[in-house]
Amino acid sequence: MTKLVFTVDVDRDVAWPINGSHVGGSKHHFEPSFESSQKGFFALLELVNELSVPTTFFFEAATAKRIGPVWLGHEVACHGFDHEDFTGKKTGRPLPAVKRRVILQKAKTELEELFESRVYGFRAPYLHWDVALLEMLGQNGFAYDSSVVAGELEKPPLPELFLPSWRDQNAKALSGYLWPLMEGKRAVEDYVLAVKQAVSQNEPYVVLATHSWHTHASVEKGVLSEGQANRNVGRVRELLDAFLGLDGLEFVLGKEAVQAKL
Numbered sequence: 001m002t003k004l005v006f007t008v009d010v011d012r013d014v015a016w017p018i019n020g021s022h023v024g025g026s027k028h029h030f031e032p033s034f035e036s037s038q039k040g041f042f043a044l045l046e047l048v049n050e051l052s053v054p055t056t057f058f059f060e061a062a063t064a065k066r067i068g069p070v071w072l073g074h075e076v077a078c079h080g081f082d083h084e085d086f087t088g089k090k091t092g093r094p095l096p097a098v099k100r101r102v103i104l105q106k107a108k109t110e111l112e113e114l115f116e117s118r119v120y121g122f123r124a125p126y127l128h129w130d131v132a133l134l135e136m137l138g139q140n141g142f143a144y145d146s147s148v149v150a151g152e153l154e155k156p157p158l159p160e161l162f163l164p165s166w167r168d169q170n171a172k173a174l175s176g177y178l179w180p181l182m183e184g185k186r187a188v189e190d191y192v193l194a195v196k197q198a199v200s201q202n203e204p205y206v207v208l209a210t211h212s213w214h215t216h217a218s219v220e221k222g223v224l225s226e227g228q229a230n231r232n233v234g235r236v237r238e239l240l241d242a243f244l245g246l247d248g249l250e251f252v253l254g255k256e257a258v259q260a261k262l
């Protein structure tokens with residue numbers, strides 16, 4: 001049985017690194033914006049509840065605070081406090097260890113209080129990780145990480161829920177992120193085929209990921225109309241629907257798929 005983990009990164013709209021600042025911005029806005037992310041979060045929450053799909057939400061604490069206390073009934077995981085580029089890969093400003101620790105602890109505490117739920121998992125903003133960051137997660141009460149793409153790191157220092165790296169039928173790279181699906185550059189079928197192949201190869205788990213803002217905002221076009229947003233939510237529905245009742249596949253939370261001691 002292959003486990004399918006549906007994950008949503010709940011972060012600022014079209015999160016974008018800002019040169020020289022460790023705090024993330026929003027691509028189409030002068031100041032960080034949270035409106036599309038909030039709308040998309042509630043639309044996706046309604047969808048996964050309706051379909052009974054257990055979902056792991058990786059919350060950036062600053063976005064979670066704007067969403068406010070909400071009974072979730074799914075997994076709450078952490079995606080930084082202010083969408084920090086911990087390694088400085090895009091901002092040119094790596095965060096020193098002491099600051100990293102403060103941010104991780106602050107974000108975890110904030111999320112646990114807000115949702116009254118233990119936080120086990122972490123996903124680095126922009127997937128910018130280094131081994132020191134993964135080690136620090138383990139030292140600060142996190143049980144697993146989900147920032148690493150399969151094949152990038154052989155022996156992770158704490159349990160890792162790897163993101164997939166696929167090739168489609170035309171040998172074109174496909175990741176577990178629905179990014180190109182939301183931008184109209186990929187079809188639902190591309191993901192369905194990739195997951196079905198993982199099932200036929202008896203993969204222990206598959207991780208799919210999207211961003212809460214991505215149903216309501218586009219990287220290329222900015223904020224979307226209500227009609228366009230509804231179409232995107234419909235695409236996610238079509239995708240999840242394709243997996244419900246599929247033989248050899250079951251939806252689980254990230255903390256259940258990864259071999260972590262909770």
Ligand SMILES: [Zn+2]
Nearest residue numbers: 009011125126
């Ligand atoms: Zn993010």
